[in-house]
Amino acid sequence: MDERSTGVLFALMATLPLLAACEDVAVAPHEAGAPSIARGKAATEELGCGACHRIPGIWPEGTTGPPLAGFAKRGLIAGKLPNRPGELAAYLLDPPATVPGTAMPKVPMTRQQAADIAAFLHHSDAR
């Protein structure tokens, strides 16, 4: 993407708050940078998230949990939490503690990994 179209993109993103009053707004405009997204993709593979979830670019494509394509547009995390970067990272770190009764077990990961995976999930179909 050249600088000009990046500029246009940023200008469009800057208008997002204006749209907030309207419907159908992506709930999670994640401001993470490309390195965080790349690390998040690597962590997603390393932890085997694909065993339960279908995620663009990740093998395998498990069906036990919900598919996570278009996750940025999802309204709620696990049907409970608002889909914002902070909430998503907290949920990933310890799902049963944040959403009691969720089927997703606590998978050992660092805070950094959780934040990176959240960034990746919020951008997983950007490319």
Place this chain on the structure above:
Amino acid sequence: MPAETDLKAVLGGWPPAVLDPAGPYSEPVTLLSWALLVGGTVVLLIVLTALGIALWGAPALRARLGGDRAIWVGGVAFPVVVLSALLVWGLWLTGDLAAKAPRPGEMRVRVTGEMWWWRVAYLDEAGRPVMQDANELHVPVGSTVLLELDSADVIHSFWVPRLAGKMDMIPGRRNLLRIQADQPGTYGGQCAEYCGGPHALMGFAVVAHTPESFARWRAARLAPRPAPAASRGQALFMQSGCAACHTIAGTEARGLAGPDLTHVGSRRTLGAGILPNNRGTLAGWIADSQTIKPGNRMPNYKQFDAEELGALADYLATLK
């Protein structure tokens, strides 16, 4: 921190595993490969040069190329000398790779190829199994380990490229392969003979420890251990039919069709080298192994609710 899956380390990675030997039983293979590549390139260049001369060379050169002498030297003497030397050198170089019998005091492990995983039995001096595991082999660095390679069904091929060449696992026959790792670390492996459906997802790992660390690991594995404490996960495991195919030492589970799960929680990977091993992947595998590894012998277990699946995964993860 789980490393990348073994399969990925074998098939991807740089330098390629086949060109990156890590022990005395793989170095000769890599050296021979390079010699063949370089030698083949030299011969190709000679042939192309001769072709160039034949097509476009000066008449005098072309006459020499077509003369008796060129035929005798280039067509007979050169191949006889080069190929004979290669044969002698190759046999000398790789003669030690063929294992014929255990050496005194040598560690022995029987690895049996199954559709589509590996049964691992550590043997005592007399060749009796003393410890069972699956899809993973622990060895001390700097010592040779003799592998007895069997197959339970079809032909598989045992291949850990950084430690040794390939060796077929043939039903009704026992092939021997010696390996040695010179550095601690994990070495990925992969079935190298097409064996049906999920053949490509039949990975393996050799974990090489320092001798002290290996002695501790072995002692811990061989020590008598209390039966796992009764838990909700264990009760579900026994009630749901898992025990018909899987063994967990110290419990009622004594099935032999699938991998031994006595130490499943300490394995690096799940599904034979294809997934990292944690509570999440355990739950996903139990509920939906057929999507992850289509055609594998374990059916999907979709009857569990979230709490039950979590309890099962927790239980298996604690089986260290």
